[in-house]
Amino acid sequence: MSFDHPEIPEDLTLAGTEGSREPTSWRYLTQKLEQAVAEILLPGPAMISEHDLIKQLTLPPHSIFSENCLQSPLDLFQTHFLTFHTLYRLKNKWLQEHNLVLAMTSVRITLYHYDAEAHSSHNAPVAADPLAEYYLNPKNLFDTSAADVEKLIRDFWLMYVHPHQKQSALDTLGCAPDSDAGQIKARYRRLAMEHHPDRGGNTALFQAITEAYEVLKVYYSL
Structure with missing residues (x-):
């Protein structure tokens, strides 16, 4: 899959260092996010919440998201999508290169070492993830409007x-x-x-x- 989207739409203001009005290339942003998330997760802790991870991405030395990146429903969706897009890219990369398993849920993000010899093939952590296809497709980020997010929220609450x-x-x-x-x-x-x-x-x-x-x-x- 190609991630070479030409540039982030101008109204996607949360993506990039706060205060910057220059469009940020998709390649540059994803690389910057991957580097920042790696610097946060690889040294530890082994478990972190999405909120805490995003919080660290708003602070120096990263400062990728602005401090108000969770202010509106659309801001929250875009920040969440970019975070999970990065995590799913790293999930595949780290399993192949470092034998590390990156597991994500709505509650926590966990990183642990996978010992292939100690596990049988039927429980190897490479099963298809239905969410991966969604988060790895940038089109789902760029094509989702504020009205779409409001509908997603309503549909979510209707289930509960x-x-x-x-x-x-x-x-x-x-x-x-x-x-x-x-x-x-x-x-x-x-x-x-x-x-x-x-x-x-x-x-x-x-x-x-x-x-x-x-x-x-x-x-x-x-």
Whole structure:
């Protein structure tokens, strides 16, 4: 696979040293990230969180990401993608060159030595990773807009919001199950104004109304 993308789009502001307005070549950026991640991971620790790794990439001597690289949903996605793109490139490289296994999950990044003689072939760490194809394709970075990221976030939360939470939220707002987005939004605004603590309303009730609306925002794309 070729990684020679001509240059990073101008609106991809997080990629590069903070304050720089010059477009950064894709080759240069990936090489710089690989070098920085290697300097962080190879000496240790054997385990690190993605957040801590990104934090180190914002600090000298690396200073690849700006300090506000996680500020907006799009910034967060781009920073996460670039980080995992780099990790997956190094994963293949380090296994071949250093006999090191780089394992990534949503919680932690782990690096350990792989002893081929001590393991049978059926558990060798070279099984196909469905995420590798996604992160190793820069097109998935350049073609993802802010609207796409918002949809990804909504779809993610839909997997975790249990159906009973939707009905409970509707009950809290006093909305019928067949209420549409406009009716729910109007009902929320009326209740929020009526029960706002600054207007003498009950704080606990106001919080319950707000939390119910947050749940329904996921379902109805409010």
